[in-house]
Amino acid sequence: MIQKISVPISVALVFNHKTRETKPVNVLWEGRSYRVTRIGLHHTVRQGRTLLHVFSVESELLFFRLVLNTESLSWTVEEIADGESN
Amino acid sequence: MHVDLNSCFASVEQQANPKLRGKPVAVAAYSTPSGCIIAPSVEAKECGVAVGMRVREGKVLCPGLIILTPDPAKYRNIHVQFRQLLTEYTDRITPKSIDEFVLDLEGYPAFSKGMMSVAGEIKRRIKKEIGEWLRVSVGIGPNRFLAKTAAGLHKPDGLDVIEKDNVEKVYGDLPLMKLCGIKANNVARLNHYDMFTTLDFYRAPMWKLKSAFASIVGYYWYLRLRGWEIDDVEFGRGSFGNSYALPDTRSTPEELSPLLMKLVEKAGSRMRKDGYRAKGIHLSLLYRNGCHWHRGMTVTEHLFDSRDIYKAAYRILCMSPYITPVANLAVSCFSLEKSLYTQQHLFSDMGKKENLIKAVDAINDKWGDFVITPGRMMGLSEKIVDRIAFGNIKELEAMILAPY
Numbered sequence: 402m403i404q405k406i407s408v409p410i411s412v413a414l415v416f417n418h419k420t421r422e423t424k425p426v427n428v429l430w431e432g433r434s435y436r437v438t439r440i441g442l443h444h445t446v447r448q449g450r451t452l453l454h455v456f457s458v459e460s461e462l463l464f465f466r467l468v469l470n471t472e473s474l475s476w477t478v479e480e481i482a483d484g485e486s487n
Numbered sequence: 488m489h490v491d492l493n494s495c496f497a498s499v500e501q502q503a504n505p506k507l508r509g510k511p512v513a514v515a516a517y518s519t520p521s522g523c524i525i526a527p528s529v530e531a532k533e534c535g536v537a538v539g540m541r542v543r544e545g546k547v548l549c550p551g552l553i554i555l556t557p558d559p560a561k562y563r564n565i566h567v568q569f570r571q572l573l574t575e576y577t578d579r580i581t582p583k584s585i586d587e588f589v590l591d592l593e594g595y596p597a598f599s600k601g602m603m604s605v606a607g608e609i610k611r612r613i614k615k616e617i618g619e620w621l622r623v624s625v626g627i628g629p630n631r632f633l634a635k636t637a638a639g640l641h642k643p644d645g646l647d648v649i650e651k652d653n654v655e656k657v658y659g660d661l662p663l664m665k666l667c668g669i670k671a672n673n674v675a676r677l678n679h680y681d682m683f684t685t686l687d688f689y690r691a692p693m694w695k696l697k698s699a700f701a702s703i704v705g706y707y708w709y710l711r712l713r714g715w716e717i718d719d720v721e722f723g724r725g726s727f728g729n730s731y732a733l734p735d736t737r738s739t740p741e742e743l744s745p746l747l748m749k750l751v752e753k754a755g756s757r758m759r760k761d762g763y764r765a766k767g768i769h770l771s772l773l774y775r776n777g778c779h780w781h782r783g784m785t786v787t788e789h790l791f792d793s794r795d796i797y798k799a800a801y802r803i804l805c806m807s808p809y810i811t812p813v814a815n816l817a818v819s820c821f822s823l824e825k826s827l828y829t830q831q832h833l834f835s836d837m838g839k840k841e842n843l844i845k846a847v848d849a850i851n852d853k854w855g856d857f858v859i860t861p862g863r864m865m866g867l868s869e870k871i872v873d874r875i876a877f878g879n880i881k882e883l884e885a886m887i888l889a890p891y
Contacts, residue, residue, distance in 0.1 A: 449858070459505045482506060487553075
């Protein structure tokens with residue numbers, strides 16, 4: 402099931418200065434912690450002058466579309482899916 | 488070399504969401520049962536799902552079909568990444584659409600490695616650097632047409648060459664309709680002149696092709712089929728247009744006017760961003776009963792203000808003789824001219840008007856599209872979403888060349 406939402410979410414982001422990689426490693430959603438196992442895609446989009454970083458990430462159970470607003474430095478989850486059709 | 492990303496939108500969605508990989512996925516204009524499927528994944532294609540089908544038809548063929556709506560920003564980002572990777576091999580690179588590129592490698596260091604070797608390297612690098620689920624078909628040929636034909640021979644993940652030694656064999660296995668640019672009407676023309684297979688088409692003398700097409704197009708086909716390059720043509724910008732498929736029933740000009748305003752605002756804003764103004768407005772209406780009505784109009788001076796474009800478009804809309812539910816509304820601006828100067832009027836201050844429009848555009852650019860919206864668009868905020876045009880990527884080009 403694919404659920405489109407737009408609510409704040411807690412995300413742990415890690416930057417590795419050796420590999421120059423920045424990636425979300427953990428997501429706290431509805432009181433439960435989900436370890437990010439894979440990043441499917443990272444892309445950027447502009448909303449006016451605000452740059453948004455979109456991380457499409459997978460945990461063992463769920464898929465999350467996480468959006469980092471670089472203006473407010475806040476995270477929003479825009480989509481949650483389990484890989485099944487609606 | 489022709490590089491084609493297989494099942495582009497669906498593959499990108501599967502790349503983004505690993506839980507969708509290996510499953511039948513289709514990207515549709517709308518997720519409703521009557522929404523049009525624009526990109527089925529490889530797995531969905533294996534079930535018989537094809538571009539142009541309705542969502543309900545796709546779900547009949549493939550009950551587990553996962554329907555997604557388009558996410559243009561994602562696809563544009565992938566396009567830009569592809570382009571960045573391919574420009575490491577040559578700067579003679581032509582994007583033909585969001586998922587297709589043509590590369591001319593002749594004279595570049597990569598050419599000395601051999602085309603097959605470069606193609607293999609590009610395929611490997613795409614998987615490693617852009618996305619492991621993205622597969623491309625690569626075709627190599629002496630001209631664009633044969634390279635594209637080669638890219639279509641083995642999908643997905645193909646790598647084929649068409650050259651003088653195998654061209655007859657390839658044509659022998661290809662039906663006429665599979666050739667890019669040949670569809671039912673052209674097949675009828677060719678059949679009329681006793682050309683029933685691609686080999687008949689290839690072996691036909693020039694006079695026969697000229698007669699079949701009744702124009703210079705026959706000569707072009709004669710060259711194209713033999714590997715001469717005649718498609719290396721850059722077309723300039725001819726118009727700016729936007730269209731919208733209506734999900735609800737609207738019939739009268741009054742009901743359609745807010746949608747028309749939004750279409751005009753989008754087309755006008757894009758046109759101004761590229762530094763053009765237009766002297767012609769065209770409106771096209773496709774009705775739910777299958778009727779189609781369209782009309783174009785030229786005005787006495789070049790228009791740049793969306794409100795003026797709207798007035799001309801609304802005038803055309805009122806000329807339509809039909810008052811019946813509309814299925815698709817399209818508006819375009821043509822007869823374009825670069826905005827080098829503004830013709831001043833005796834009784835109105837055009838400079839002031841131009842500055843006002845520039846200020847509104849600047850605010851919308853800074854804070855997001857439609858932060859300032861015309862009153863006529865009230866209640867329309869969610870309608871007419873961002874879309875990627877088939878084939879046309881001129882604005883994407885502008886975005887790449889002039890990043891933020």
